[in-house]
Amino acid sequence: MSIPIRDVSVPIFVNALRSMSAWLDKAASEQPEAALIGRRLAPDMKPLPAQYQMASDSAKNAVARLAGIEAPAMPDVETTFAELQARCARTIAFVEGVDPAALSAEREVELKFPNGMGYRFSGQAYLTGFALPNFFFHVTTAYGILRSAGVGLGKIDYLQHLGPPTLPTTK
Numbered sequence: 001m002s003i004p005i006r007d008v009s010v011p012i013f014v015n016a017l018r019s020m021s022a023w024l025d026k027a028a029s030e031q032p033e034a035a036l037i038g039r040r041l042a043p044d045m046k047p048l049p050a051q052y053q054m055a056s057d058s059a060k061n062a063v064a065r066l067a068g069i070e071a072p073a074m075p076d077v078e079t080t081f082a083e084l085q086a087r088c089a090r091t092i093a094f095v096e097g098v099d100p101a102a103l104s105a106e107r108e109v110e111l112k113f114p115n116g117m118g119y120r121f122s123g124q125a126y127l128t129g130f131a132l133p134n135f136f137f138h139v140t141t142a143y144g145i146l147r148s149a150g151v152g153l154g155k156i157d158y159l160q161h162l163g164p165p166t167l168p169t170t171k
Helices: 008-029 050-065 080-099 122-148
Strands: 108-112 118-122
Touching: 008 050, 008 080, 008 122, 050 080, 050 122, 080 108, 118 122
Parallel strands: none
Antiparallel strands: 108 118
C-alpha cells in the first residue's frame, strides 16, 4: 500500500508546529520570556528562537521542494514568543495551502551547500532521510531547551496532537 507523500509530510509538520507554539504559551505562564529566549542546550548550539526558525524553514522548504515551488521567504528576525508563534502560524498556513496534487514522492530534490557540495534525492528519500529528521532535530532541541530551563513540559505536550486517550482505563 502506498501512502500519499502529503499524508506523511504536511500533517506531521503541522502537528509539531502547533505543539511548539503551545509550548511557548506554557513557558510564558511559568517563567519570564526574557529568561528563556536566549537559552541554548550547549554553547555551540543555536538559541531557542533559531530552533523555531530552523524547524519552520525545514517544514516550508520540504513541502516547497516536494511540490516543485519556491518557499516563502521568512527572515530570521523573531525575538519574542509572540513572533515565534506567528512564524509557526505562517508556516502552517503555507504548508497546508500547497496543492496536495503538486507534492511528488518521485520529484528530484537537490540540496546544495554554500561550498558547492550537496545531495540529490527522490522526493521520498529526501523527506524520510533528510527533511523529517532535520525538522525533528530542531523541534526536539526547542523542547529540550525549554525543559532544561525548568518549563513543565512533558511527553503529552510533545504529542498533544493525539488528544486525550481513546481507550478506556482497564483495572
